[in-house]
Amino acid sequence: MTTYTLSIFTTNTIGLLNRITIIFTRRRLNIESLTVCETERKGVSRFTIVIRHEDRDAVEKLVRQIRKVVDVLAVFGYLDHEIVFNEIALFKIATPLGGTPLDIKEINLDWNAKVVHWGLDYVVIEKNGTEVEIAEFYQYIKNWDILEYLKSGRVAVGKTEKGLVEYLPESDWETV
Amino acid sequence: MANTQTMTAGVIAPKTEKFLTGAQAIMESLVAQGVDTIFGYPGGAIMPTYDALYDYQDQLKHILVRHEQGAGHAAQGYARMTNRAGVAMVTSGPGATNLMTPIADAMLDSTPMVCLVGQVKSNLLGTDAFQECDIIGVSMPITKWNYQVVDANEIPEIMAKAFYLAESGRPGPVLIDITRTAQTDLMTKPFKYDKHVELVSYRPRLIPKTSHLEAAAKLINAAKKPYIFAGHGVLISQAQEELDAFLRKTGIPVATTLLGMSCVPFEHPNYVGWLGMHGNYGANVLTDECDLVIAVGMRFDDRVTGDLSKFITQAKVVHIEIDPAEINKNVKANAPVVGDAKEALKALLPLVNQANHTEWRDTFKKYDEEEFEKITTRDVYHDGDKIRMGEAVTMLSKKTNGNAVTVTDVGQHQMVTNRYYQYNTWNSLVTSGGAGTMGFALPAAFGAKVGAPDREVIAIIGDGGFQMTIQELGTIAQSGLPVKIIILNNNFLGMVRQWQQLFFEKRYSFVELQNPDFIAISKGFGIDGHKVEDRAELSASLDKLLASDKPYLLEIVCEKEENVFPMVPAGGSVAMIRLE
Secondary structure (H helix, E strand, O other), X not given: OEEEEXXXXXXXXXXXXXXXXXXXXXXXXXXXXXXXXXXXXXXXXXXXXXXXXXXXXXXXXXXXXXXXOOOEEEEEEEEHHHEEEEEEEEEEEEOOOOOOOOOHHHHHHOOOEEEEEEOOOEEEEEEEEOHHHHHHHHHHHOOOOEEEEEEOOOEEEEOOOOOHHHHOOOOOOOEO | OHHHHHHHHHHHOOOOOOOOEHHHHHHHHHHHHOOOEEEEOOOHHHHHHHHHHHHHOOOOEEEEOOOHHHHHHHHHHHHHHHOXXXXXEEOOOHHHHOOHHHHHHHHHOOOOEEEEEEEOOHHHOOOOOOOOOOHHHHHHHHOOEEEEEOOHHHHHHHHHHHHHHHHOOOOOEEEEEEEHHHHHOEOOOOOOOOOOOOEOOEOOOOOOOHHHHHHHXXXXXXXXXXXXXXXXXXXXXXXXXXXXXXXXXXXXXXXXXXXXXXXXXXXXXXXXXXXOOOOOHHHHHHHHOOOEEEEXXXXXXXXXXXXXXXXXXXXXXXXEEOOHHHOOOOOOOOEEEEOOHHHHHHHHHHHOOOOOOHHHHHHHHHHHHHHHHHHHHHHHOOOOOOEOHHHHHHHHHHHOOOXXXXXXXXXXXXXXHHHHOOOOOOOOEEEOOOOOOOOOHHHHHHHHHHHOOOOOEEEEEEHHHHOOOHHHHHHHHHHOOOOEEEEEEOOEOHHHHHHHHHHXXXXXXXXXXXXXXXHHHHHHHOOEEEEEOOHHHHXXXXXXXXXXXXXXXXXXXXXXXXXXXXXXXXXXXXXXXEOO
């Protein structure tokens, strides 16, 4: 299984998320993670979709089908070594009276994570990093009582000299 | 005070411009687009638009069908004849869902179609209102583009975009879901329609890249046994002259796909037949012997390729195709040429060498002889009492000199028509290929006749499919257009029966039909017709059908358990094609 990160640039249109995801559904492809945001170009959205697949050929076919959607501007597919990527995880950890205290210094310095909210008897820790780094941190922090854990989809930028928006079809793009 | 202000405003503006309602804007858009015909069916959510249509009857011909599916297929038939988007207009909910089959069909067969669909009022969206259906969601996977209009001001722009998307690039169906509010609201700006649409995210490439053309020409010039597969794209791009010039210069044999049928006349010296499951023997078998395939506007459908792992593995492939997603989808292309078939063939012509490939073309003839011996003689020149489908179509082909438009449904009669009708005129077959929609032919034939009133249009339908959209006899009768209808009746769902015979040990599971009296039904609708069972009367019967200046139905009672051959067993390689 190889991980592929697809960066999809689209016009900002209602329903487009659906139009893109049905292309995956129809081919029984599971989306590992999905992030949508606006870009530095006005009216352009960026989808970052992560999938795992054995067959590069099938991924290329998928990319061509996504490109075919009328409101899609451009699609780029990447392997992990071609991109810089991160996810954000939030951990809500119980800190009851009498419990083992958290080692904030270790969390900060060794794990590169930080407490972003101090509750009465819990804290919220934010950990940024790759899936692997977050999973490792999970193993460490589960020594305490995890009340809630969740993480975002991947965001990724290509290790290219130019920004990907430079490769969009020519138009009078306005920067945000 | 308020009153005074309003009145003053009225006085100051010398002639207040009267803005259109959304419904009127739809009508104006259709007129500005050059649409002449709408196939439709009214209902609650589209009523404001039908009310506006009342005032546009002198500019827009509306044809009232009997079921929304009929509107869709008629729009498809119209589009296939005119190469312009067919327009279907229906109401929300069930009206719209009834249109889904034609839309899916048009998507697979790249048929341009604009569907105008009513929707509940904007404030009722998402409330499970009467006749509300999320038609944007439902139609998303089967449309090239769809859009919900909630603001009357958007209408001209969206209509222009819809026609542009439906007709350009690889054509397809587009659906516009128009809320009742958007139809009744007044626009707040003057109506302006601009047919010229530019979309930054959609720029289909028409002219191929020079590097693509050069790579293709190199392969073509080096090939010893090149073979052209001509598909629907040739017809859509109107590449009649370009293909002919290319064939004459290069001498390369050409076969067509089902939907490419009639893009090369039957009599053309380079024509070697049609490809695929029930295609010609030589045309299929020799895919195994060629060293280069030049695929033009076709998508290597599984009905053409059979087992992909065994299909043209020895050959190199030049793939001329406007839709980049088709390149390398099923068959890897050594030289992809992304672009319009017409432009590509025109640009390739000066790059390819003069050749004739006579010997290679003659190879096909040997197979033709065997096929004629084993199949054609049995189908057409037999001694039996019962009429066979092949002889009926052969006779029809001769009587019309291969110049009629045949519109077929799906099943044995469809394959037999392709096999035995010898097309001599460009763009003469309308059929449901990709989707295989039974019930397609009757409404599509009607739409084709509306689109090409000067051509003889003959619907050839099986007794099963005919009963799926039989109500459209009413539409045909009301229009008075002389659509000719032939039912090849074998009292069976013949193709399924054939498969059950060959692959399911003759376990005939629910394929026999107890049919109604088709002639009585037809006459009930006001369409004259008759039934023929006797072989001796077949010729006179066809004459009567063809001579009629009104719609006419001819029921031909055929041999019950006839099989269509050649046949590539599903999933098998094309070389395994069976002659019996």
